[in-house]
Amino acid sequence: MYPVLILSSAVMAGFAAVDAARRGRSWYVWSRIVFLTNIIGLLVWLVMRRRWPVTDAAIPPVRRAALAASGLPLALFVLVVVALTTESVLQPARVNGVGMAPTLMADSRVIVNKLAYRVGRPRRGDIVMLFYPLKPERTIVERVIAEEGDSIRIVDGRVFLNDTELNEDSYVPANVRSHDNWGPQVVPQGYYFVMGDHRNNSSDSRHWGFVPARYIVGKVVF
Numbered sequence: 001m002y003p004v005l006i007l008s009s010a011v012m013a014g015f016a017a018v019d020a021a022r023r024g025r026s027w028y029v030w031s032r033i034v035f036l037t038n039i040i041g042l043l044v045w046l047v048m049r050r051r052w053p054v055t056d057a058a059i060p061p062v063r064r065a066a067l068a069a070s071g072l073p074l075a076l077f078v079l080v081v082v083a084l085t086t087e088s089v090l091q092p093a094r095v096n097g098v099g100m101a102p103t104l105m106a107d108s109r110v111i112v113n114k115l116a117y118r119v120g121r122p123r124r125g126d127i128v129m130l131f132y133p134l135k136p137e138r139t140i141v142e143r144v145i146a147e148e149g150d151s152i153r154i155v156d157g158r159v160f161l162n163d164t165e166l167n168e169d170s171y172v173p174a175n176v177r178s179h180d181n182w183g184p185q186v187v188p189q190g191y192y193f194v195m196g197d198h199r200n201n202s203s204d205s206r207h208w209g210f211v212p213a214r215y216i217v218g219k220v221v222f
Helices: 002-022 027-037 039-051 061-068 072-088
Strands: 090-094 109-113 127-132 135-146 151-155 158-161 182-186 191-195 216-220
Touching (some): 002 072, 135 158
Antiparallel strands (some): 109 216, 127 135
């Protein structure tokens, strides 16, 4: 989606550059305006160009080609920045399965902030993307329930954190609650206890144990 949008901006910017040069206007300014605003900028140019008649219809072919390609260097720069940002800071992802329903339904699209836990650490209640402990080549989305040093136990599906029952009504509706028992256990240093919101249809720390901090990729922010 993003590459198509960026390349379409480059094509429209090239058209605006050639047309502006033919009319004695600043091809640089108009091509950048159109590139940065896409179709909106192009529509503005199509309206404004009526004020300026063509003054240089015979632009040499080499210069015309250069003007038409004037948006490509900027497009390449933006694509590189987007690629680097996606790799190191923000990562789009798709949710597979219903383990986090109804908070995140199957096939939901999310944005993961991979920088969040380089400057901080996961907190209780955070929805995070992590490497699936049973198959670390896969990633899954879960909710952090307990941090290192916390005591966690589950009684008939009710979660007790440090001997205090959690109020999870806002993200675990009654129809997806489980009735299992687990613990009590204390979360080791450098680990987290995570669960899916769809408690009776989620593979999480109840089944495969605590998650190493290094397995947590980032925080789901959108």
